[in-house]
């Protein structure tokens with residue numbers, strides 16, 4: 540029997556250790572800004588005590604350690620994901636929520652999916668800005684989103700949670716459940732399995748769904764002229780109907796995790812609603 544030893548090869552000029560400092564930035568984005576935090580700030584070395592996955596060799600990390608142990612003890616941080624169709628106003632509201640936490644002197648970072656890491660941003664480019672049309676099949680898309688997610692969890696989210704930081708993520712695993720599973724009709728079993736494999740034991744503590752009717756989301760997208768070439772944003776009304784319904788079904792099934800807010804209200808009203816719900820549910 541052939542035994543395959545699998546390690547992460549070091550990238551030129553980069554350590555292959557999972558950093559818990561480098562991938563993390565404290566959110567500074569302004570309300571109304573993109574809310575996206577990338578690229579990471581320059582590395583500062585955290586102590587070994589906060590890196591339980593660190594192995595003795597700095598140049599090679601056992602891939603099985605990386606894949607199966609994103610969190611080795613109970614994290615003290617909080618993961619809040621934001622979901623909804625394009626044009627729902629997620630990034631604006633993420634920036635508002637980050638600002639609320641910062642006012643309370645809580646440590647908070649923002650990130651996004653797909654993206655949030657160098658690898659993830661490259662994957663995002665392949666999927667989102669693929670200008671040649673619809674040739675990415677749903678299966679490939681699912682795997683690419685999962686790959687970006689796996690990297691984000693291990694490089695940014697899990698280390699931040701271990702350090703007690705609040706992580707606000709623009710999309711997380713529910714996007715795959717809804718977009719690939721429900722809207723693109725991939726079977727639920729593989730979608731859930733792949734999602735689970737990608738995130739390990741890192742699940743959102745709370746998920747905010749900003750709900751907008753499909754025509755409202757599409758109309759807002761059309762106003763964002765620079766985004767129009769995005770392949771994902773050329774989908775039709777029926778697709779976004781399925782997306783919307785998918786999120787509402789998920790939220791109904793897991794009311795303890797999901798908060799659904801009406802995205803047609805004013806920016807200020809949505810902000811207040813999210814903050815009151817989050818405050819009520821967080822310890």
Ligand code: TMP
Nearest residue numbers: 625652653684710711714715718719771
């Ligand atoms: P957004 O960052 O503007 O929301 O765009 C990301 C696009 O990628 C959006 O069309 C939703 C899509 N997407 C999926 O289809 N599945 C996923 O798992 C994720 C994270 C995003």
